[in-house]
Amino acid sequence: MSGRWLAGKVAAALVTLLFVIIFNFFLFRVMGDPTTQLARLPNSSPEEIEKLRADYGLDKPITGQFADYMGDTLTFDLGISQRSREPVWEEIKDALPWTLLLVGTGTLLATVLGAWLGVFAATRRGKKADTRSLNFSLFTYSAPEYWIGIILILVLAVWIPVFPAGQQVTPGVEFSSWWAEALDVAEHMVLPVAAMTLMLLGQYFLIMRSSMVDVLTEDFITVKRATGLPWYRVVRKHAVPNALLPLVTLSAIYFGAVVGGAITIETIFSWPGLGELSFEAINDKDFPVLQGTFLIFSVGVIFANLIADCLYFVLDPRVQAK
Amino acid sequence: MSPEQAVLEVAADTPVAVSDRSVRDVLLATRRGKFALAVLGLFIFLAIFGDAIAPDDPDASSLDVLAAPSSDHWFGTTETGADVFSQVLAGARVSIVVGFAAAIISAVLGAAVGLLSGYFGGWTDRILDALENWFLVIPTLPLMIVLASLLDPSLTVLILVIGLTSWAGTGRIVRAQVLTLRERAFVERARALGAGDGYILKTHILPNTVPLIFANTVLIVAVAILSEAALAFLGLGDPTSISWGTMLENAFTSGAPSAEAWWYVIPPGLCITVLVLAIAILGYLFEEHINPRLQEQG
Numbered sequence: 001m002s003g004r005w006l007a008g009k010v011a012a013a014l015v016t017l018l019f020v021i022i023f024n025f026f027l028f029r030v031m032g033d034p035t036t037q038l039a040r041l042p043n044s045s046p047e048e049i050e051k052l053r054a055d056y057g058l059d060k061p062i063t064g065q066f067a068d069y070m071g072d073t074l075t076f077d078l079g080i081s082q083r084s085r086e087p088v089w090e091e092i093k094d095a096l097p098w099t100l101l102l103v104g105t106g107t108l109l110a111t112v113l114g115a116w117l118g119v120f121a122a123t124r125r126g127k128k129a130d131t132r133s134l135n136f137s138l139f140t141y142s143a144p145e146y147w148i149g150i151i152l153i154l155v156l157a158v159w160i161p162v163f164p165a166g167q168q169v170t171p172g173v174e175f176s177s178w179w180a181e182a183l184d185v186a187e188h189m190v191l192p193v194a195a196m197t198l199m200l201l202g203q204y205f206l207i208m209r210s211s212m213v214d215v216l217t218e219d220f221i222t223v224k225r226a227t228g229l230p231w232y233r234v235v236r237k238h239a240v241p242n243a244l245l246p247l248v249t250l251s252a253i254y255f256g257a258v259v260g261g262a263i264t265i266e267t268i269f270s271w272p273g274l275g276e277l278s279f280e281a282i283n284d285k286d287f288p289v290l291q292g293t294f295l296i297f298s299v300g301v302i303f304a305n306l307i308a309d310c311l312y313f314v315l316d317p318r319v320q321a322k
Numbered sequence: 323m324s325p326e327q328a329v330l331e332v333a334a335d336t337p338v339a340v341s342d343r344s345v346r347d348v349l350l351a352t353r354r355g356k357f358a359l360a361v362l363g364l365f366i367f368l369a370i371f372g373d374a375i376a377p378d379d380p381d382a383s384s385l386d387v388l389a390a391p392s393s394d395h396w397f398g399t400t401e402t403g404a405d406v407f408s409q410v411l412a413g414a415r416v417s418i419v420v421g422f423a424a425a426i427i428s429a430v431l432g433a434a435v436g437l438l439s440g441y442f443g444g445w446t447d448r449i450l451d452a453l454e455n456w457f458l459v460i461p462t463l464p465l466m467i468v469l470a471s472l473l474d475p476s477l478t479v480l481i482l483v484i485g486l487t488s489w490a491g492t493g494r495i496v497r498a499q500v501l502t503l504r505e506r507a508f509v510e511r512a513r514a515l516g517a518g519d520g521y522i523l524k525t526h527i528l529p530n531t532v533p534l535i536f537a538n539t540v541l542i543v544a545v546a547i548l549s550e551a552a553l554a555f556l557g558l559g560d561p562t563s564i565s566w567g568t569m570l571e572n573a574f575t576s577g578a579p580s581a582e583a584w585w586y587v588i589p590p591g592l593c594i595t596v597l598v599l600a601i602a603i604l605g606y607l608f609e610e611h612i613n614p615r616l617q618e619q620g
Binding site: 027143146147260293302 | 452455456459460461462463464465467468469471472544548551552555556557558567570573574579580582584587588590591594595596598599602603
C-alpha cells in the first residue's frame with residue numbers, strides 16, 4: 001500500500017474530525033445558550049445562575065470558552081452529565097462496547113445475508129424468486145426499524161415468549177460461569193440484532209443484486225462460460241468476488257444510518273449502548289451527554305469511511321494502479 | 323454506486339423499447355408505478371379530507387382503553403381510549419405536510435449550493451463543497467436530534483431541521499451536472515453574446531438541472547417522512563399534533579406491545595412503510611426516466 005495515499009486519506013479524515021469538533025462547540029454553545037437551560041432549574045436565584053455560569057466557564061469571552069472546549073475535548077474531557085453527575089466520557093466508555101456488539105453483529109449478518117440473497121436473486125433475474133426478494137427488500141427498506149422492533153417484541157416476546165424483550169442480561173442473576181453469562185447475553189441479543197439486520201438487509205441486498213447483474217453482463221463472464229467452466233463455478237469464482245466490491249464501501253458509508261438505527265433500536269430494547277444513552281439525554285435535556293454521543297457518532301462515521309477507503313485500496317487493484 | 327441508484331435500478335422492472343416516453347407513461351408502465359401513484363394519491367386525499375372522514379376527534383379520550391377493533395372503532399382504541407383510525411388519518415396530514423415542505427427547502431438549498439459551486443468554481447466551490455462534504459459525513463439522524471432538542475419542537479422546527487440537514491446529496495448531483503453544462507456550446511455562445519452570469523444561470527443552466535432536482539427531491543420526501551416519524555418516536559415531534567411517529571411512541575411507552583394491542587402498533591407503522599415505499603418508487607422511476615442507462619438493469 002502506498003504510504004502517501006494512506007497519509008492523504010488519514011489527513012483528510014483528521015481535518016473533517018477537526019471541523020466536527022469545532023462545529024460541535026458552536027452548535028451547543030451558540031445555538032443552545034446553556035444559561036437558558038440552567039435557568040430552567042427550579043428555584044434558581046440570579047446569584048446561583050451566575051455561580052453556575054462561572055463553574056461552567058460561561059462568564060469567559062467566547063474565544064476563551066472555545067480554547068477551554070478544544071483543550072478539554074482533545075483530552076477526552078467531555079464534561080459532566082447533568083443527570084448522573086458522572087463524567088460524560090465514563091458513561092460513553094461504558095456504553096460503547098454494547099453498541100459495537102449490537103451494530104457489529106447486525107452489520108455482519110446483514111452483509112452476509114444481503115450478499116447471499118443478492119447473488120441468489122441476480123442469478124434468477126426476472127424469475128419469481130427474484131421478484132419476491134425485491135419486494136421483500138423494498139418493504140424492509142421503507143419500514144422504520146423501530147416499528148419492526150416493536151413487532152418483533154409483540155410476536156416473539158409477548159405472543160410466543162421465546163426471547164426476552166429488553167435489556168442485555170437477565171437482571172439479578174448470579175452466573176455460574178462466563179459462558180452462562182455469554183449465553184444469556186446472546187439470548188437478549190436476538191431480537192435487537194434481528195431488527196438491525198432487517199433494517200440493513202434491504203439496502204445490502206439491492207446493492208449486491210445490481211452489482212452482480214452488472215458483472216454478469218461483462219465480457220469476461222461470457223469468455224469463462226465459453227471455456228466450458230460450469231455455471232456455478234463461474235458465478236462463485238469469477239462473478240461474486242468482483243461484485244462484492246461495492247458492498248464493502250457501502251457497508252462503511254452506511255455506518256451513518258446504522259448509528260441512527262442504533263438510537264431507536266436500543267431505545268426499544270433497553271439496550272445499554274450509546275443510542276439509549278442519547279435517548280435518555282434527549283428526554284432529560286442532558287446536553288453534555290448529547291454533545292458527547294453526537295461527537296462519538298460523528299467520529300464513528302469518519303472512521304468507518306476511512307476504513308472503507310483502505311479496504312477498497314487493498315481489494316481493488318485498479319485503485320492502486322492510479 | 324449509491325444505494326439510491328441501486329434501488330432505482332430495481333424500480334425499473336420492465337424494460338421498454340422507447341426511451342423518449344412521457345413521464346406519465348413511465349409511471350403507468352409498471353405495476354409498481356401504478357401502485358405507487360395510487361398510494362400517494364390516497365394519502366394526499368386523506369391529508370386534505372382526513373378530518374372530514376374521521377369518525378372521532380383524534381384527541382378525544384374515553385374509558386374504552388386499548389380496546390380491540392370493533393364496529394365502533396375500526397382500528398381499536400389507544401391507551402387513552404382515543405380512536406386509532408382517526409389518529410391514523412390525522413397522522414397522514416403531518417407526514418404529507420412535513421415530507422413535502424422539508425423536501426422543498428432541501429431542494430432549494432441543494433439547487434442553490436450546487437448551481438453556485440458548480441458554475442463559479444474557485445473559492446466559492448471550495449467552501450461550498452467542504453460544507454457539502456461535511457453534511458454528507460455527519461450522521462443525519464443524530465444531527466437532527468441535536469437540532470430538534472435545542473429548539474422547542476413544532477411542525478415548523480421539524481420542517482426546518484429536516485430540510486436544512488438533507489440538501490447535501492442534491493447539491494452534489496446538481497454541482498456535477500452544472501460542471502458539464504457550463505462547458506457546453508450553448509452556454510459559451512450566450513456568454514460570447516454578452517449574457518451575464520445571472521442570465522446564463524437562469525435561462526440556460528437551471529432549466530437543464532430541473533429534472534434532476536425534481537427526481538432527487540421526490541426521494542427526499544421519503545427520507546423526510548421517515549425522519550419526522552423517527553424524531554416524533556423519540557419524543558421530539560410537535561406536541562400539539564398527532565403523527566404516526568407520535569402514535570408509535572405512545573403505543574410503545576404505554577405498553578401496547580405487552581398488552582398485545584397489535585391494532586395500535588400495526589397501522590401507523592404500516593402507513594409510514596407504504597407511503598415511503600410508494601414515494602421511493604416514484605422517485606426511482608423519475609430518475610430512470612432521466613437516465614435511461616439505468617433501464618437496462620432491471
